[in-house]
Amino acid sequence: MDDGALMPTRDASVDRIKDLIRRITGSEPPTCPWRAFQDPLVVDVINACRWYESGQVAVRIGAEPPYNLVEGVETFIGALELVDAEREKRRDEERKSKARAAATARAGPTPKARR
Secondary structure: OOOOOOOOOOOHHHHHHHHHHHHHHOOOOOOOHHHHHHOHHHHHHHHHHHHHHOOOHHHHHOOOOOHHHHHHHHHHHHHHHHHHHHHHHHHHHHHHHHHHHHHHHHHOOOOOOOO
């Protein structure tokens, strides 16, 4: 069935990243996640977050920024907080796993069950 339309390329790595984003944030990007960095609003949101962290947001965008920018910053910060929480959860699980492995190694081999 070749109707001449271009089919979107499916890249397994993009699918894995989109799935990870969906699992962590509860929302899946409609396109390649890296494509979002070409969107002017996304660029403005990232810049506004940087300016806020450095105390320059009011100087850079004024006292009353556009609503879509404020909403974008809130969404972006919320997503970052979810990612940070997931990262901390994974680190905690890794620490616990290493502690269990170290405790098992210190305990030595377990005696074989008697028959």
